[in-house]
Amino acid sequence: MIEVNNLRKGFNGVEILKGITTSFKPGETSLIIGQSGSGKTVFLKSLIGLHTPEEGTIVYDGLANVDMTIEDRRQFRQELGMVFQGSALFDSQTVEENVMFPLKMFTKKPEDEMLDRVNFVLNRVNLENSNKKFPAELSGGMQKRVAIARAIVMNPKFLFCDEPNSGLDPQTAIVIDNLIKEITDEYKITTVINTHDMNSVMEIGDKIVFLKNGVKAWEGSHKEIFKTDNEAVVDFVYSSNLFKKVRQAYLNDI
Amino acid sequence: MNYIEHIGKYVTMLKQVFTKPQRARVFREALFREIDELGHKSIGIIAFISFFIGGVIALQTALNLESPFIPKSLIGFAAKRSVILEFAPTFCSIILAGKVGSYITSSIGTMRVTEQIDALEVMGINSLNYLVLPKIIATVFFYPFLIILGMFLGIFGGWIAGVISGLFSGMDFVTGVQMDFDPFLITYALIKTVVFAFLIATVPSYHGYYVKGGSLEVGKASTQSVVWTTVLIVIANYFLTQMLLT
Numbered sequence: 417m418i419e420v421n422n423l424r425k426g427f428n429g430v431e432i433l434k435g436i437t438t439s440f441k442p443g444e445t446s447l448i449i450g451q452s453g454s455g456k457t458v459f460l461k462s463l464i465g466l467h468t469p470e471e472g473t474i475v476y477d478g479l480a481n482v483d484m485t486i487e488d489r490r491q492f493r494q495e496l497g498m499v500f501q502g503s504a505l506f507d508s509q510t511v512e513e514n515v516m517f518p519l520k521m522f523t524k525k526p527e528d529e530m531l532d533r534v535n536f537v538l539n540r541v542n543l544e545n546s547n548k549k550f551p552a553e554l555s556g557g558m559q560k561r562v563a564i565a566r567a568i569v570m571n572p573k574f575l576f577c578d579e580p581n582s583g584l585d586p587q588t589a590i591v592i593d594n595l596i597k598e599i600t601d602e603y604k605i606t607t608v609i610n611t612h613d614m615n616s617v618m619e620i621g622d623k624i625v626f627l628k629n630g631v632k633a634w635e636g637s638h639k640e641i642f643k644t645d646n647e648a649v650v651d652f653v654y655s656s657n658l659f660k661k662v663r664q665a666y667l668n669d670i
Numbered sequence: 671m672n673y674i675e676h677i678g679k680y681v682t683m684l685k686q687v688f689t690k691p692q693r694a695r696v697f698r699e700a701l702f703r704e705i706d707e708l709g710h711k712s713i714g715i716i717a718f719i720s721f722f723i724g725g726v727i728a729l730q731t732a733l734n735l736e737s738p739f740i741p742k743s744l745i746g747f748a749a750k751r752s753v754i755l756e757f758a759p760t761f762c763s764i765i766l767a768g769k770v771g772s773y774i775t776s777s778i779g780t781m782r783v784t785e786q787i788d789a790l791e792v793m794g795i796n797s798l799n800y801l802v803l804p805k806i807i808a809t810v811f812f813y814p815f816l817i818i819l820g821m822f823l824g825i826f827g828g829w830i831a832g833v834i835s836g837l838f839s840g841m842d843f844v845t846g847v848q849m850d851f852d853p854f855l856i857t858y859a860l861i862k863t864v865v866f867a868f869l870i871a872t873v874p875s876y877h878g879y880y881v882k883g884g885s886l887e888v889g890k891a892s893t894q895s896v897v898w899t900t901v902l903i904v905i906a907n908y909f910l911t912q913m914l915l916t
Contacts, residue, residue, distance in 0.1 A: 464792050493794030504785040508703075508777075518793055520696050 423472035434630040450627035497567025499577040503559040505551040512547040537565040557588035686798040700804040709812035720820035721827035728828030732837040746846020753824035759859040763866035767899040771874040775895040778878030779888035809867040
């Protein structure tokens, strides 16, 4: 469970996040949406500790960021997995080495035990027979799967994804979405995804937080987003004619 | 950003670099990888350049000492001194600054712009310690061997050049090389090498680690890092010579 209370963050005197309060539950796939420049990335980076908030707190399973000791912080980082927009796989390492890296850094397991775990998570993301390949030899979708495998190899409590579908074809994007959703349900992880992909919003958003100009303008589930009359959300989510028609059809049905 | 800020940031970076590695096994693997990338793969270029520059030094010395009153053995003596004092430690270090410095900046810079460094930080890894410390250890411990190799091959190149050109005999050259040998000169050269090796590892790492933007900025940072490393080597060379030889 992550509880965010009145989170504020700015750079060079410009306030980017203007007091965001929300929460993310375990076993739920939560999405952060909003226009470019709305503060999504700053929000996500604040959640994972890459940015230090100027005001407000983030509480992870009862432990507030402001109360964390260095040891707590180290422990917390081992409990979170992150999938970056560009996958951020280590170029000089093979798929196997990339996924094994957190295990090597933070566990004292013997090599064969680590290898078993690596093979398990690679199978889980449907990526067999690629252990010895380098990231440059993989397609975008495969790279994302390796990134997910690396993110879950330590059995994290929290999974953060920054635009996991960007640059992927629609079919692969759905596969990645479903994979994240399955993993979240299976391991009861608190998953927070930063996305622009409206398919993801409709398909896997147990909770959706809509940011506008650094403020939480709306939050609800993927079902509620069809019914909302919040103008900002409607303008953003249903900006294409196709989605307008989908929404209309949904509203007509109910 | 002014120079004082850069120096402050560089020193702060070094403070983070010199911490205990989080996992000895991972550090050892990274160290051997860096020894291979930064040291082993530089042997060829150092050997090639040392051999030919040693030859050129010997030929030029011979052509400038044509007086019958000057013994031919002085050619070997002068070539030895030039190679040991300046050519091997300084010239080779500048070449390494170009070759290795650009590699370090571009590899770390690419990791920065592709969020690989963020990925390390999110995992709770001290990215500076993980990325830069193995490079410093690899260069500081391996480059003295490279420079000693450069000294041998430079002097050998001088001897070969003399024998082939007929400007001086091999025996005269060897006599000159053995003349008035002062072991402190080797110590001096190796002290310089260690300082230069440290600069070659850290200055490009600094430029790569703090790069912002995309591939164009990484390219610019690589160029800047080579320029600054060379400038700092030349300045350090002056001060070290002043301190150690005068």
